Amino acid sequence: MSEELNNQNNVEPEAEAPVSAETPVETVLVEPAAAEPVAEPVAEPAPQAATPQPQVIVQRERGFAHYVGFALLCVLCIAFYFIPGIALTFAISLIPGISLGAVAAWTFSAIFSVIAWAIFKLKIKGIKKSFYFYIGLCVFVTILLIAIEILTEETNVFAKIFSLLCGAGA
Numbered sequence: 322m323s324e325e326l327n328n329q330n331n332v333e334p335e336a337e338a339p340v341s342a343e344t345p346v347e348t349v350l351v352e353p354a355a356a357e358p359v360a361e362p363v364a365e366p367a368p369q370a371a372t373p374q375p376q377v378i379v380q381r382e383r384g385f386a387h388y389v390g391f392a393l394l395c396v397l398c399i400a401f402y403f404i405p406g407i408a409l410t411f412a413i414s415l416i417p418g419i420s421l422g423a424v425a426a427w428t429f430s431a432i433f434s435v436i437a438w439a440i441f442k443l444k445i446k447g448i449k450k451s452f453y454f455y456i457g458l459c460v461f462v463t464i465l466l467i468a469i470e471i472l473t474e475e476t477n478v479f480a481k482i483f484s485l486l487c488g489a490g491a
Contacts, residue, residue, distance in 0.1 A: 400486075401459055401463070402434065402459065403430045403431060403434045404434075404459050404462050404463055404466075405433065405434055405437045405458055405459060405462050406429065406430035406431060406432065406433030406434030406435075406436075406437065407426075407430040407434075407482060407486070408462050408465075408466060408482075409429075409430075409433045410426050410429045410430045410433065410485070411478070411481065411482050411485060413429070414426070414485055421485065422488055423485075423486060423487055423488030424488075426485050426486055426488075427486060430486075437455065437458065438451070438452075438455045441454045441455045441458070466478050466479070466482075
């Protein structure tokens with residue numbers, strides 16, 4: 322490979338006459354010498370003005386499943402953000418004699434979650450840092466609920482939380 326590169330670098334190009342766009346290019350046939358290959362002059366096309374080419378943007382239509390999936394992700398994100406308040410509301414609803422409707426459960430969950438975030442905000446300087454700590458709390462509470470679900474067979478934590486937030490727990 323390196324020999325080929327050396328051979329290509331050692332070849333001296335023949336002097337070419339400048340080619341203008343107005344004059345046609347004539348090729349001259351030269352008798353080759355004994356051991357030298359003859360390179361024919363190559364006509365380069367004249368530089369054209371750069372004209373913008375039209376671009377075609379192909380966009381697929383989104384089906385019903387796309388919008389249902391997006392709505393489900395939004396609901397799950399909201400539920401994840403409110404999970405500390407939801408867990409606290411669920412713990413309160415387990416007390417005998419207290420029954421909460423769906424509106425009351427969501428309201429208390431939102432209030433408890435905002436209070437939890439405000440505590441992080443007051444204790445930790447900076448909104449970004451406090452948000453990260455709050456997301457860490459959300460992850461911790463989610464892992465705790467999953468552990469309770471797995472370790473206890475009769476509790477059905479997520480089913481009861483879902484029924485509480487839908488209003489069936491009242």
